Amino acid sequence: MNSGNRIVYLAQAGVIAAVYVVLTMIAAGFDLASGAIQVRFSEALTVLPFFTPAAVPGLIVGCFLANIITGCALPDIIFGTLATAVGAFGTYLLRKNRFLCPLPPVLANALIIPFVLRYAYQIPGSIPFFMLTVGAGEVIACYVFGLILLHALLPVREKIFDRNV
Numbered sequence: 001m002n003s004g005n006r007i008v009y010l011a012q013a014g015v016i017a018a019v020y021v022v023l024t025m026i027a028a029g030f031d032l033a034s035g036a037i038q039v040r041f042s043e044a045l046t047v048l049p050f051f052t053p054a055a056v057p058g059l060i061v062g063c064f065l066a067n068i069i070t071g072c073a074l075p076d077i078i079f080g081t082l083a084t085a086v087g088a089f090g091t092y093l094l095r096k097n098r099f100l101c102p103l104p105p106v107l108a109n110a111l112i113i114p115f116v117l118r119y120a121y122q123i124p125g126s127i128p129f130f131m132l133t134v135g136a137g138e139v140i141a142c143y144v145f146g147l148i149l150l151h152a153l154l155p156v157r158e159k160i161f162d163r164n165v
Contacts, residue, residue: 012161013058020045020062021069028070036123036133042066043141046084046105047150049092051161059088075120083112098150102142110135 001009023042027033033040042062048055063084067077083105090104114130117123123130153160 009052009054012052012054013061016045016048016055016058017062017065020059021066024062024066024070032137033066033070034072034076035121036117036125036130037137038134039137039140041141041145043105043109043138044145044149046087046091046142047098047101047146049088050095050098050101050150051153051157053092056085056088056092060085073116073120076116079112079116079120083108086112099147101150102146105142106135106138109138 020042023045024033024040027038027040027042032038045055045062046059048059060081064077064081067080072080086108087105090108091101094100094104110131113134114127117130117134118125118127
């Protein structure tokens with residue numbers, strides 16, 4: 001990767017991280033960024049690895065910073081960021097099929113975050129119930145908002161995302 005491509009890659013990752021943080025803070029303002037029932041608007045961005053590999057580190061850094069800024073517990077900072085990392089990397093691997101792209105973040109969060117809710121925050125309820133509620137929120141964020149975002153960006157992807165990155 002030449003220096004120009006590295007700069008584009010870092011810029012894309014940085015912008016994605018910043019937007020993730022801002023959208024998470026907006027969701028937190030509505031008490032939707034964490035808890036048993038959550039719809040992080042920022043999770044719609046997990047479709048962006050469809051367009052650029054720079055989205056993977058951008059989403060990871062954005063989630064990490066958003067979790068710190070919104071006052072999450074340490075296990076949530078660690079495992080929430082891990083769930084986003086797994087989801088973002090999975091989306092990148094499935095980038096050939098735009099309708100499967102939202103699936104990895106939905107699964108990663110539905111399988112990891114319920115344990116964080118139960119053991120880090122001691123929220124009363126069962127792991128299967130949390131899998132259902134977190135999974136439902138992720139379906140809304142990733143499949144509804146995420147696919148809307150993906151389809152809105154398709155016509156302009158060459159202008160926004162450099163295919164050489």
